[in-house]
Amino acid sequence: MRALCWHxxxxxxxxxxxxxxxxxxxxxxxxxxTCAICGSDLHLFDGFVPxxxxxxxxxxxxxxxxxxxxxxxxxxxxxxxxxxPFTICCGECEQCRRGNWSVCERSNRNKAIADKVFGHSxxxxxxxxxLTGGYAGGHAEYVRVPFADVAPVKVPDxxxxxxxxxxxxxxxxxxxAAVQCDIEPDDTVAVWGAGPVGQFAVRAALMLGAKQVVxxxxxxxxxxxxxxxxxxxxxxxxxxxxxxxxxxxxxKGPEKCIDAVGLEAHVGAKHFxxxxxxxxxxxxxxxxxxxxxxxxxxxCRPAGVLSVPGVYGGLVDKIPFGxxxxxxxxxxTGQTHVNRWTGDLLGMIQEGKIDPSFVxxxxxxxxxxxxxxxxFRDKEDGCVKVVMKP
Amino acid sequence: MRQGRxxxxxxxxxxxxxxLGLAELLMPRAMARATGLPGREAxxxxxxxxxxxxxIALLLSRDKAPAMWARVxxxxxxxxxxxxxxxxxxxxxMAAVGPVVALDLWTAARLQxxxxxxxxxxxxxxxxxxxxxxxxxMRGIARRSIPGQRQPATV
Numbered sequence: 036m037r038a039l040c041w042h043x044x045x046x047x048x049x050x051x052x053x054x055x056x057x058x059x060x061x062x063x064x065x066x067x068x069t070c071a072i073c074g075s076d077l078h079l080f081d082g083f084v085p086x087x088x089x090x091x092x093x094x095x096x097x098x099x100x101x102x103x104x105x106x107x108x109x110x111x112x113x114x115x116x117x118x119x120p121f122t123i124c125c126g127e128c129e130q131c132r133r134g135n136w137s138v139c140e141r142s143n144r145n146k147a148i149a150d151k152v153f154g155h156s157x158x159x160x161x162x163x164x165x166l167t168g169g170y171a172g173g174h175a176e177y178v179r180v181p182f183a184d185v186a187p188v189k190v191p192d193x194x195x196x197x198x199x200x201x202x203x204x205x206x207x208x209x210x211x212a213a214v215q216c217d218i219e220p221d222d223t224v225a226v227w228g229a230g231p232v233g234q235f236a237v238r239a240a241l242m243l244g245a246k247q248v249v250x251x252x253x254x255x256x257x258x259x260x261x262x263x264x265x266x267x268x269x270x271x272x273x274x275x276x277x278x279x280x281x282x283x284x285x286x287k288g289p290e291k292c293i294d295a296v297g298l299e300a301h302v303g304a305k306h307f308x309x310x311x312x313x314x315x316x317x318x319x320x321x322x323x324x325x326x327x328x329x330x331x332x333x334x335c336r337p338a339g340v341l342s343v344p345g346v347y348g349g350l351v352d353k354i355p356f357g358x359x360x361x362x363x364x365x366x367x368t369g370q371t372h373v374n375r376w377t378g379d380l381l382g383m384i385q386e387g388k389i390d391p392s393f394v395x396x397x398x399x400x401x402x403x404x405x406x407x408x409x410x411f412r413d414k415e416d417g418c419v420k421v422v423m424k425p
Numbered sequence: 426m427r428q429g430r431x432x433x434x435x436x437x438x439x440x441x442x443x444x445l446g447l448a449e450l451l452m453p454r455a456m457a458r459a460t461g462l463p464g465r466e467a468x469x470x471x472x473x474x475x476x477x478x479x480x481i482a483l484l485l486s487r488d489k490a491p492a493m494w495a496r497v498x499x500x501x502x503x504x505x506x507x508x509x510x511x512x513x514x515x516x517x518x519m520a521a522v523g524p525v526v527a528l529d530l531w532t533a534a535r536l537q538x539x540x541x542x543x544x545x546x547x548x549x550x551x552x553x554x555x556x557x558x559x560x561x562x563m564r565g566i567a568r569r570s571i572p573g574q575r576q577p578a579t580v
Contacts (some may be wrong), residue, residue: 265560417548
């Protein structure tokens, strides 16, 4: 089969690889009909995620048709259309039973490595390094889905792939980011990063009743899309984020702040700390660029909430934790507990309250995927979200 | 807007460039001695002419990024020349130009960012709301439907 494989930094190729097989009685094999490049895939592409190996199949946003089912899988049958969440969950461990799906205690095959790196292992993920289990990803014609009787979401008739694909990651990620802000009707919610997750966070914050939603980015298309979703847009290259947020909140700052950027914050001459971070990264003295975390801690109104769906991988420094502590800010973060939200979100899609396909700007064949990683990363050609058809 | 601010910095640097250039052109011996380059007055005058030219280019150009990069290139030449000068004056001169070099680099980078942004085509996504109604009518529609979501306090 064809699959997008990682061969090193900035080197993803469409290779021919062996088809996956059922390895466990609860598995299923899914024939991928649609998949997408996630912003966090760019961290793999740019070489910021440790534990990748030559030939690893990437991709964790995918859906398709079940073509083979293990003998102990009572949930799925051949022919089912499913969206597969990016987190692999056993459904039986203590965390899964609590609904903390993204920290499943059993699905990471390389638990010992993750225990050493993070203190405790988190869930296995599709196509996201050997630190999260080394599972083959979904940028492929077929995928083996472990514990396939737990996480996959069956798609009702009448919905297109484009409408439901993002249930597997970025829609619930944006949603969880807003939900964990505990939004009140008089809140201003500021969202750093108007990429796909930021777009969904903007809409989630609005639907959850925020008085005002602000989107912060530098790419005109993303800002235009955020405005369409009801946000006030701040172009951080054109104006001071802190000054503008002050103007919009009567000088008090936003009550809720969402970091939908993560470890690869834009490096620009305007933000000296981002240049500093980039220099430290070059010397391997820091793994992530936490400009947004710093700015959020400074901008947020005292007693506010910082919600961080953006992916961080390792070590950051010069974090103004004094501001964080003295202002009494709460920090809520984590990989998304996808299955906690899929029922409600699927319902909203069916009811027509939201059509997540608005975010798709490019649809290409899987073969053209490697080139689209660059287009997406460089925000060229108006690219906000790339969908691929294997 | 900030664009004006960066251009203002560039214009300030342009006048600085012209002033320095005039000093180098008209007082080559004093400037050469002060910077640890005695006997190289002709070179100092040449650099003075370069400073004036980049200063005028900065003042006259609408897109100031290329002229700003020319100033940065000139800075590199100045630093390389000072590195061959007599100590300690050349070292002191180098320390003095350091902040100016940093400001030049920063301004050039900022102007370049804006230039790149201006030159790329912009796609219009203003119709991509994802909502069936205007955003204002969607505000709060999910507030009561999500289990575990806190409800507004009632007094």
